[in-house]
Amino acid sequence: MQTVLRTPHSETELASRASFAPAARLVREERQERQVQTSGLPLSVRGLRKSFGDNEVLRGIDLHIPAGQFVAIVGKSGCGKSTLLRLIAGLEKIDAGSISFGDAKVQPEDVRVMFQEPRLLPWARVLSNVEVGLGRDRSSSDAPARAEKALAEVGLTDKRDQWPSVLSGGQKQRVALARALVSRPRVLAFDEPLGALDALTRISMQRLLQRVWRDQGFTAILVTHDVAEAVALADRVLVIDEGRIAHDVTVNLARPRERGSAELAGLEGSILSYLLSAEDRT
Numbered sequence: 001m002q003t004v005l006r007t008p009h010s011e012t013e014l015a016s017r018a019s020f021a022p023a024a025r026l027v028r029e030e031r032q033e034r035q036v037q038t039s040g041l042p043l044s045v046r047g048l049r050k051s052f053g054d055n056e057v058l059r060g061i062d063l064h065i066p067a068g069q070f071v072a073i074v075g076k077s078g079c080g081k082s083t084l085l086r087l088i089a090g091l092e093k094i095d096a097g098s099i100s101f102g103d104a105k106v107q108p109e110d111v112r113v114m115f116q117e118p119r120l121l122p123w124a125r126v127l128s129n130v131e132v133g134l135g136r137d138r139s140s141s142d143a144p145a146r147a148e149k150a151l152a153e154v155g156l157t158d159k160r161d162q163w164p165s166v167l168s169g170g171q172k173q174r175v176a177l178a179r180a181l182v183s184r185p186r187v188l189a190f191d192e193p194l195g196a197l198d199a200l201t202r203i204s205m206q207r208l209l210q211r212v213w214r215d216q217g218f219t220a221i222l223v224t225h226d227v228a229e230a231v232a233l234a235d236r237v238l239v240i241d242e243g244r245i246a247h248d249v250t251v252n253l254a255r256p257r258e259r260g261s262a263e264l265a266g267l268e269g270s271i272l273s274y275l276l277s278a279e280d281r282t
């Protein structure tokens with residue numbers, strides 16, 4: 001996990017920050033306002049276990065995410081982050097425990113995952129690629145209009161008739177985001193969606209993710225290797241270690257967050273120290 005090792009902080013500094021001093025600015029009003037218009041679903045995970053053969057990956061995950069919250073998940077490579085997302089999205093079978101979304105009857109379109117690779121269909125133009133995200137509704141008469149709207153949300157209206165092959169990496173990811181958004185998901189999980197992008201494109205995508213999350217109010221779960229990204233975007237950062245949630249860190253800072261601020265750096269340092277101590281045990 002090279003990306004988390006780029007911190008300039010010393011071990012001692014990291015350790016001294018681990019107590020999480022109370023954050024400066026509370027954003028209760030903002031949250032309350034957003035919750036009123038949220039379309040997100042709450043997510044409860046109880047005693048979740050998953051093994052692949054002898055490899056016991058998740059050993060009892062317990063977690064509650066309120067509707068509309070933005071949660072980031074970090075942890076060393078192979079700790080089970082993608083497995084957890086796949087279980088939440090119903091792409092993998094659980095061994096034991098439960099995953100529930102409040103009292104709502106969940107449709108497949110309600111829970112979406114966006115992956116690191118855009119996974120676009122090379123033989124379909126951009127607009128058709130977005131329509132794929134509508135699933136069963138793809139054949140409905142308003143499908144093209146809905147896809148156009150989703151493309152507009154990611155700022156790619158002018159690319160609607162292009163083939164995926166002519167798009168840049170960042171543009172492909174924006175098409176993948178539009179495809180995920182088009183069904184108006186109530187839980188949207190991201191599996192390192194920005195990992196392959198250059199630094200500037202990455203920051204612009206982070207802003208876009210934040211904007212669509214605020215506009216649409218879905219519950220967001222972002223898996224990332226980048227702790228700075230996690231604390232910049234999320235309400236809460238979960239650290240997975242040894243098959244369980246080892247740390248649950250609240251990021252109680254107003255948005256938009258100032259990159260490089262002392263508060264963000266302090267939180268980032270604390271989380272990095274958790275990750276480094278997990279790494280040291282292996």
Ligand SMILES: Nc1ncnc2c1ncn2[C@@H]1O[C@H](COP(=O)(O)OP(=O)(O)OP(=O)(O)O)[C@@H](O)[C@H]1O
Pocket residue numbers: 052055057075076077078079080081082083084
């Ligand atoms: N379909 C599968 N069959 C067998 N083993 C699997 C399967 N999927 C995942 N694993 C194993 O489960 C463990 C967790 O994998 P997972 O992909 O969830 O890790 P991760 O935390 O997402 O890692 P990374 O940060 O590298 O993406 C790994 O040891 C992996 O080899």
Ligand SMILES: [Mg+2]
Pocket residue numbers: 081082083191
């Ligand atoms: Mg993964």
